[in-house]
Amino acid sequence: MKRSITRLLMAPSVIMLLVWMIIPLSMTIYFSTIRYNLLYPGQNNFVGWMNFEFFITDPGFIPAVSNTLILLLSVLIITVVVGVMLSALIDKPFFGQGIVRVLLISPFFIMPTVNALIWKNMMMNPVYGIFAWISESLGFEPIDWLSSYPLMSVIIMVSWQWLPFAILVFVTALQSQDTEQKEAAQMDGATGWHIFRYLTIPHLARPIAVVVMIETIFLLAVFAEIFVSTGGGPGYDSTNLAYLIYNQALLQYDVGVASAGGLFAVLLANIVAIFLIRAVGKNLTV
């Protein structure tokens, strides 16, 4: 009796969630199996696996998958490593700590589009960007970042965007680290490095796992930064899966292939998630 009432009360939200998920998913699956090009309306015949074949054999496919993975791993490594170091650095009280923390967190509040514009026009522009000015004043040729190192440029932008998130999580975690443990280690003859290596890093294992998982979800679908800055180019040099799908759907008007790509992205996300959970998820149970 009681259980059925609970189920009844939960039902609306569960059904809502299911509908929310299942309708887009089933429509995507459906679109991926028919011919669905906006240039040829009305010719929506069933084509089986053909959309998938088109997507996988697309010249942009291999670069897009590898770019997606490179982007994901690079940003993860940069945000976790730099994030841990910066958080450890600002953990001890110092003059102006509050302001420094706010400054470190603030990039997170800037929307991806604006972020990309800032980097594209103010930092990396070969004529009036800050990087160009720095290299010129040191007597070097300015680098046109977006065309010479397009993927690295995107990695820098996205890392800048996500570093604050990592810092936010790590700073909070560091505040919960037991001071008596650090003092005990001090008495045991540990240097600052020893304490960092043997106490702080293990203490941060769980927050690191959380940061990696959450960032993975968002980094697999980076789009705005690429769209605004490099436009996926030159060639396919900075095209990732999300951008390739956009390319198929809205530049080539082929919804069928784009849907197939979307399903492939779901598959890739799951594969990555399984590996990441294997690698870092076991820390969650500690």
Next chain:
Amino acid sequence: MTYLAITDLQKHYDNYHALRGINLSISEGEFVVFVGPSGCGKSTLLRTIAGLESSTGGSIDLDGRDITEVASSKRDLAMVFQSYALYPHMTVADNLSFALRLAKVSDAEIKDKVRSVSASLQLDALLERKPKELSGGQRQRVAIGRAIVRQPKVFLFDEPLSNLDAALRVQMRLELARLHKKLGTTMIYVTHDQVEAMTLADRVVILNAGQIEQVGTPLELYRQPNSRFVAEFIGTPKMNLIPANRIVRNEDTLSIDLLGQQIPFPANRLKGPLPDSVVIGIRPEHMSLVETDGDLTGRIELVEHLGSEAYAHLQLSSDQTIIIKAPARTELKDGQEVNIKIDVSEIILFNESDRVISVIPEEA
């Protein structure tokens, strides 16, 4: 021979003077307990000795070496913390060997030392466990083992037993006493529990408001306190303090006027000048209930039966309440009027500024 010498040690926080000139010398192998009410500076003093707090004046010398400015990792001291502060992600064995591994001791020696320490603390079966899989008492033993394994010059204990339940605390107290006997290492122990102080210490240091109030063996402090603070702090139940108005000197006897009764007090037990009024201190076990011929009379308010003994709370004619130790199977009833006999030889006199002005008689 002084092993650890603390000279005029000062500690200022921003606007708080935590240690106000501590002078103390500790011999090698001594078990010294710092005791005092919360906020008296006992933990600060220990942490300053450990080097976890920096002093703002004075010096600390250990074994002929000035360690005032030395980093705590180089002081050759080991500390047991109240929260145990075990490294949570390391096994017991790793916790025990952490300091040795940092000191680059050879694997064979580490193994040897860990084995002998774990055997002496009955941790053998737990070596592969993580701290969270241990009970409170086991964690405590690991924390002690982690200190022992390094063979430091001095052990520092910061209220190590206060997180344990009462039964375990008694047991660990005994183990600590045994450990000190076996190792013979100098130990400094901070507690707010005067029972721990009395049972463990060779010497007790009583701190009050950042200063040392008195240093002495437990019995000295109990029998001959310097001040009202020490007299009240040591002993359960507390010493009874009864204000007496006039003292009259007749030859070599003083006559103290205690609520209308004249109590004789040998004049040679008085040190210093004779004040106008005094407070009499007398411990519950130094008074007895008598049929007739008592020094005081009182009415019983309440009797606490502890099994082995009983404590009678009495109200005196001045409305003051005192506690008297009574035999276990006392027939006392609430509200009963009784006569109280005071053991004059155990009386301690305090002057108006709460200092003791009497000496205890030589043991017969």
